[in-house]
Amino acid sequence: MRAIAVSAFRAEPCLVEVPKPGPGAGEVRVKVEYAALNPLDWQTADGAPGEAVPHVFPLVLGTDFAGRVDMIGSGDNTFRVGDPVFGRVTAPPLGRCGAYGEYVCVPQDSPIALVPPGVPLQVAAALPSAGATATQILTSTAVRSGLSLLVIGATGGVGSFLTQLAAARGTAVVAAVRGDEGRRMKALGATATVDTTSGPEALEAAVRDLYPGGVDALVDLVSTDTASFASYAALVREGGVAVTTRGVAAPPGIAWADFRLAPTAAVLDELASAVARGELAVPIDMELPLEKAPQALAQNRAGGARGKTVFAV
Ligand SMILES: NC(=O)c1ccc[n+]([C@@H]2O[C@H](COP(=O)([O-])OP(=O)(O)OC[C@H]3O[C@@H](n4cnc5c(N)ncnc54)[C@H](OP(=O)(O)O)[C@@H]3O)[C@@H](O)[C@H]2O)c1
Numbered sequence: 001m002r003a004i005a006v007s008a009f010r011a012e013p014c015l016v017e018v019p020k021p022g023p024g025a026g027e028v029r030v031k032v033e034y035a036a037l038n039p040l041d042w043q044t045a046d047g048a049p050g051e052a053v054p055h056v057f058p059l060v061l062g063t064d065f066a067g068r069v070d071m072i073g074s075g076d077n078t079f080r081v082g083d084p085v086f087g088r089v090t091a092p093p094l095g096r097c098g099a100y101g102e103y104v105c106v107p108q109d110s111p112i113a114l115v116p117p118g119v120p121l122q123v124a125a126a127l128p129s130a131g132a133t134a135t136q137i138l139t140s141t142a143v144r145s146g147l148s149l150l151v152i153g154a155t156g157g158v159g160s161f162l163t164q165l166a167a168a169r170g171t172a173v174v175a176a177v178r179g180d181e182g183r184r185m186k187a188l189g190a191t192a193t194v195d196t197t198s199g200p201e202a203l204e205a206a207v208r209d210l211y212p213g214g215v216d217a218l219v220d221l222v223s224t225d226t227a228s229f230a231s232y233a234a235l236v237r238e239g240g241v242a243v244t245t246r247g248v249a250a251p252p253g254i255a256w257a258d259f260r261l262a263p264t265a266a267v268l269d270e271l272a273s274a275v276a277r278g279e280l281a282v283p284i285d286m287e288l289p290l291e292k293a294p295q296a297l298a299q300n301r302a303g304g305a306r307g308k309t310v311f312a313v
Contacts, residue, residue, distance in 0.1 A: 001019070002102055003101030004061050004294065005060045005100070006057070009046065014294060020102070021096065023072060025074045025075045026073060026074075027106060028071070028073065028085075028112070029103055029104070030065065030067045030103065030104050030105075032066070032099060032101065033122075034125035035293075035310065035311045036064040037062075037296055038063060038064060039300060041061045042297040044061060045059075053094055055095050058095070059098070060098030060100060060101045061095075061297075062089070062099030062293075064088055064129050065087065065125055065313075066085070067084075067085065068084055069081050069083045069085055070103065079114075084115040084124075085114055086112070086115050086121070086272070088111045088128045088263055090111060090263075091105075099125075101313070109265075110265075112268070113272060114269075116273060116275075116276040119272055122287060122312070123284070125310050126284055126307075126308040127268065127272065127275070128271075130161050130308065131268075133259070135161075135270065137243060137245075137259055138162070138165055138169070142257070143166075145216075146215070146240065148217070149174070149217045150176060150218045150219070150232070150236075151166075151174070152219070152220045152222045153176070154175035154176060154190065155175075155178075155184065155307075159221055160308075163189055163190050166189075172192075173189060174192045176203055177193060177194070177196065178195065179195060184306070188281070188283075194207070200231055211235075214235055215235055215236055216240045217241050218235065218241070220233075220242065220243065220245070220246070221245050221246070224246050229244055229248045233256065241255045243256065284309075285307040286310070288310075288312070296311070
């Protein structure tokens, strides 16, 4: 089957032929129709998981997929051949199955769920990692109790879902972005948008203007060093919380959370149902053929994401 894979960590992703995987006990095999790009995909190619994580080469990239069940392994099962499903490939070893391949095998008890009627497969493919991250930040961290939320990097995949879900629960979202994105962010529910290219002073002035005592919560999707994270966290009120999705250590003296995604099928069900009800928009920026994934990964690494990129497999 066709797949986008790396032959070693830090090698260039490229189109390869790999054997079609067969479902083991308790697994389903899915004929992938769409995969979605997440920064995790190029971070994995770059070797971020580390040698200690069980992996195989060629390592097929990609976690988020949508398609149809095409074969069922032995044992109990909850799915039928032909079911439209979407989910995340999480079972080890890394790279045996990846969403950037024509088929994936996934345990039935992993994050995989039915695509509800009326939700297109490319929309479902764009949901799992970014949507579940936004959902779980709002349910599993102290951000849930905040009335005001500053999001750094709000124009990307996670930020687009987080802005909508936070706004829907009545939280005022200040979207920190690069560029003139006010209209886009307002449509997603942000109450204010600040362009960070004007420098940290402009962001600080805008936040202090709206919230003189500081915002209740910060979600920083961007900073990769403690100094940058700390400068944004300084805009959080005393007793508030700062969350990083980038594993950055916070300076002493602030309440913070190093968020780690732990998606479940229930969270995926919740997200897809919200889409089916018209309560959650899935901003798909680009739909590309799978062959374009190497270029799209390089582009995402350089920045500029506006919502989600999906690949037709
Ligand atoms: N820990 C976890 O479990 C977990 C889960 C999900 C995601 N993550 C991580 O969280 C990060 C965000 O994920 P994502 O899916 O949202 O990525 P994404 O879709 O690539 O979006 C990132 C966004 O940040 C914007 N940005 C970059 N630098 C900025 C700055 N200085 N000021 C304002 N905006 C800025 C980018 O646009 P511009 O470049 O145009 O500014 C882009 O819109 C990734 O690094 C991902 O790996 C971690």
